[in-house]
Amino acid sequence: MILLVFTNNYPYDTVGEQTFLGGEIRILKKYFERIVLVPQRKHEKLLPLPEGVEVNLDFAEQFAFVKRIPAFLFSLFRMDVLIDVRDRFPDSLSLEYLKKVFFFVSGAWQARIWLRDFLEREQLSSSDVVCYTYWFIEITMGLGWAKPELPQLKIVSRAHGYDLYEELYKPWPLRLKSISLLDALFADSDMGARYLLEKYPQFQEKYQTALLGVPEPGGLSQPSSDGALRIVSCSTINPIKRIDLLFQGVLSAAKMRSSQQIEWTHFGGGEERRRWSERAAKEFPPNARASFPGYQTQQHLIQTYLNTPADVFVNVSSTEGTPVSIMEAISCGIPVIATAVGGNMEIVQERNGLLLSENPTPEEIADALLSVCDHREEWLKKRQGSREVWQERYNETTNFEAFAQKLVEIRKR
Numbered sequence: 001m002i003l004l005v006f007t008n009n010y011p012y013d014t015v016g017e018q019t020f021l022g023g024e025i026r027i028l029k030k031y032f033e034r035i036v037l038v039p040q041r042k043h044e045k046l047l048p049l050p051e052g053v054e055v056n057l058d059f060a061e062q063f064a065f066v067k068r069i070p071a072f073l074f075s076l077f078r079m080d081v082l083i084d085v086r087d088r089f090p091d092s093l094s095l096e097y098l099k100k101v102f103f104f105v106s107g108a109w110q111a112r113i114w115l116r117d118f119l120e121r122e123q124l125s126s127s128d129v130v131c132y133t134y135w136f137i138e139i140t141m142g143l144g145w146a147k148p149e150l151p152q153l154k155i156v157s158r159a160h161g162y163d164l165y166e167e168l169y170k171p172w173p174l175r176l177k178s179i180s181l182l183d184a185l186f187a188d189s190d191m192g193a194r195y196l197l198e199k200y201p202q203f204q205e206k207y208q209t210a211l212l213g214v215p216e217p218g219g220l221s222q223p224s225s226d227g228a229l230r231i232v233s234c235s236t237i238n239p240i241k242r243i244d245l246l247f248q249g250v251l252s253a254a255k256m257r258s259s260q261q262i263e264w265t266h267f268g269g270g271e272e273r274r275r276w277s278e279r280a281a282k283e284f285p286p287n288a289r290a291s292f293p294g295y296q297t298q299q300h301l302i303q304t305y306l307n308t309p310a311d312v313f314v315n316v317s318s319t320e321g322t323p324v325s326i327m328e329a330i331s332c333g334i335p336v337i338a339t340a341v342g343g344n345m346e347i348v349q350e351r352n353g354l355l356l357s358e359n360p361t362p363e364e365i366a367d368a369l370l371s372v373c374d375h376r377e378e379w380l381k382k383r384q385g386s387r388e389v390w391q392e393r394y395n396e397t398t399n400f401e402a403f404a405q406k407l408v409e410i411r412k413r
Contacts, residue, residue, distance in 0.1 A: 003032040006133040012043035027400040104138040104173045111142025126150035133157040144181025156184045161321035186210035189322045189343035213396035214327040221332040224309040228261040234325040237270025249365025254288035262288040269295035305332040327394040330386035351385030
């Protein structure tokens with residue numbers, strides 16, 4: 001049995017998916033004779049892959065913009081596309097929608113053609129493969145378009161954040177049609193599964209929760225022993241992650257308590273990284289400092305957590321799926337302060353942290369940070385709670401083994 005895994009960039013050595021997919025692929029390999037990774041984009045360096053896992057770059061080569069134009073023209077007048085345009089009128093006349101529908105429909109058509117050509121070239125039947133899209137995007141739709149000519153084809157997808165919550169990332173063309181052609185849609189949080197059930201209840205039998213996970217780190221992080229408050233955070237620096245808000249929260253905490261030494265380390269890349277480092281040097285008072293070391297591989301990040309004191313992990317995103325960055329922190333026993341959005345509300349509980357409001361003020365963040373100092377014994381107990389939550393819900397081996405077994409069951413239907 002062959003598993004085709006459609007990704008954005010993996011297995012290229014780029015920020016993002018390697019953190020999510022590396023461990024999952026190692027476990028999936030135990031259940032499939034052959035795994036073919038199909039990225040959308042080509043980059044410079046490929047990551048090493050386990051035996052039996054290969055990468056196909058044909059799809060990435062045909063995904064170039066210039067090749068999308070004929071694909072768009074071929075697919076534009078499909079009935080389901082016209083119905084989507086009609087149902088969204090007059091919003092479907094907006095530039096935002098027209099741009100999105102161009103990339104969506106052309107990408108979907110290319111996915112359909114690639115799959116047909118791949119099966120023919122490899123002399124495979126559609127019953128020999130399971131198609132798995134890591135993101136619920138246009139590729140999922142395109143594989144679904146192949147089903148009339150490949151009736152035995154099985155298609156599943158994960159759904160996370162930007163590819164799930166339409167109100168935040170609209171417009172998503174052909175949503176209803178995409179779901180109808182899937183054999184299963186796996187949300188990465190219980191909240192995500194509920195969202196799908198409430199929005200499209202007619203397909204309730206297709207929805208499942210399939211939690212992500214991170215590996216056993218092989219140790220525990222330690223709290224500060226010198227009285228300092230050491231804060232860690234980890235994300236790409238972009239507007240959704242609201243680094244500006246966290247910056248103001250740390251700054252407020254430092255000003256509210258000038259006697260408290262505060263160290264904040266933010267891991268993650270982004271064009272604004274240098275600017276934030278310069279701002280911290282200029283604006284933070286003498287009792288606070290910040291560092292922005294940039295992107296770290298998961299292995300390096302975990303080792304940093306294990307070898308450097310960390311008192312609390314903070315996430316103030318405006319929206320989330322279930323952040324792997326929080327999973328990494330709790331696996332090392334670090335308690336968490338996070339906004340009450342998306343999967344944060346499942347991974348952060350009273351026993352392992354504190355939930356802020358959806359849109360906290362800097363003062364609310366500062367109060368939460370200083371509570372780590374003021375209620376030290378309580379927060380030390382939360383460290384054990386973090387490990388418990390990781391073990392119960394976000395253990396990589398447990399979750400990916402369960403997911404692999406579900407894929408095998410779907411193939412047998």
